[in-house]
Amino acid sequence: MNKIFETYRPKGFGTMNGYLFVENPKELIDFLKNAFYAEELNRSTNPKNGDIANVILKIGSSCFMISQARGQFLNMRTAFYLYVENVDEIHKRAVEYGAKVEFEPADMDYQDRQSGIIDPSGNYWWISKRLVEKGYNE
Template structure:
């Protein structure tokens, strides 16, 4: 590994950590809490308008950030690969709490059991249980 990456990284974050800008930050945080058991660790409010300047959330072992879309930081959509041990148990609450089903839980030819949902902000979530070890994991 290149030594440039040998630096302090806050607990729960990785070298690359997601940062979501969304038009309805509060709504997305509530969805992630309800559907994926997200835990809110911290929240900063913009004193000028009361919007969420930055919220740190944790799902499983991963931290990420959410902010109200504004100015040059327009609403940006992305995709996430969410590893779980029971795809069906997380797929249903996601749909029940407002996600659009992209595809139902199914066995994939690459060895995952997986489903796909789109959250209320338009982000894709591939909910996946890894069933086989791949060559690069050896």
């Protein structure tokens, strides 16, 4: 690893972390807490209007941030690859809490059991379990 990346990172943060600007952060945060057991670690709000300036969430061992879309920080959509023990259970939870189904759980040719959902902010989530204990290129 390049030495430039050998620096302090708060617990739960990797070298690269997601940061979303969304139109309705409260809705997305509630969805993530309910569907994926997200833990809210920190929240700061704009004292003038109460908008979410920054929320740090942790899902499993990974942290990422969410803010209210505003000004030059436009609403954005992205995709996440989420590793879980039980794809079917988490897929069902996500749908119960408002996700749209992109595809139902299935065993894939690349040896993952996987489903696809779209969260209330329009982000894609590939909910996956590796069916073998080896990497994708092994």
